[in-house]
Amino acid sequence: MAEARRAAYHPHQVAGARFLIIEARFYDAIGTLLLQGAEAALKEAGATWDIISVPGALEIPIAASIALAARPDIAGVVALGCIIRGETYHFETVANESARGLMDVATRHRLPLGNGILSVENEAQALVRADPQLGNKGADAARAAISLHVLKHNKAV
Numbered sequence: 001m002a003e004a005r006r007a008a009y010h011p012h013q014v015a016g017a018r019f020l021i022i023e024a025r026f027y028d029a030i031g032t033l034l035l036q037g038a039e040a041a042l043k044e045a046g047a048t049w050d051i052i053s054v055p056g057a058l059e060i061p062i063a064a065s066i067a068l069a070a071r072p073d074i075a076g077v078v079a080l081g082c083i084i085r086g087e088t089y090h091f092e093t094v095a096n097e098s099a100r101g102l103m104d105v106a107t108r109h110r111l112p113l114g115n116g117i118l119s120v121e122n123e124a125q126a127l128v129r130a131d132p133q134l135g136n137k138g139a140d141a142a143r144a145a146i147s148l149h150v151l152k153h154n155k156a157v
Contacts, residue, residue: 011143012150015046017075019145022063024081024117026056033130034080034116037138045146047075057081057094057117061101068109076112076145077105080138082126083119095119112148116141 021038025031035051042049054063060079068074079102085091098117106113116137120126129135 011044012146013046014075014146014149017045017047017146017149018073019047019049019076019078019142019149020064020067020071020074021049021051021078021080021142022060022067023051023053024055024057024060025053027082027084027123027126030082030118030123030126030130031080033127033132034082034118034138034141037130037132037136037140038078038080038114038116038142039138040132041139041142041146042078045142047146049078057083057098058101060098060117061105064102064105064111064113068105068111074111076114076149078114078138078142078145079117080141081117082130083117084123084126085119085121091119110152112145112152114141114143114145114148 019042023031023035052063064077083095102115118126118129129137
């Protein structure tokens with residue numbers, strides 16, 4: 001399996017930038033781990049943030065669109081959630097449509113976005129990816145949004 005390039009990441013300072021974390025709390029324990037990682041990465045970068053909680057991953061793009069209309073000061077969005085494969089086709093629909101919806105919002109608004117919505121086969125995979133001591137995908141999503149914010153504002157990447 002390929003190794004993550006996390007070691008190549010160089011933290012950016014974005015003091016004064018206000019990010020929005022939108023978290024789907026369908027799987028509460030996994031959501032908590034993702035949120036811990038995202039908040040730590042934003043804090044390390046000197047950013048501030050607000051949090052919106054929604055029921056599931058499909059609601060995240062809608063919440064982002066609504067928030068952007070109400071809050072033009074949002075520097076970027078960090079999307080957090082988890083989709084675990086079940087016995088029906090619903091997994092593919094939720095995974096594909098939440099990702100597509102986020103990309104639509106991000107490209108339409110030139111929005112720095114970090115997609116931390118996990119799509120996994122089982123809860124064990126999700127816990128490993130979400131845990132800040134292991135996969136730390138919440139932090140990875142926050143760092144992606146931070147990096148795109150820096151790029152958008154022509155700062156050194």
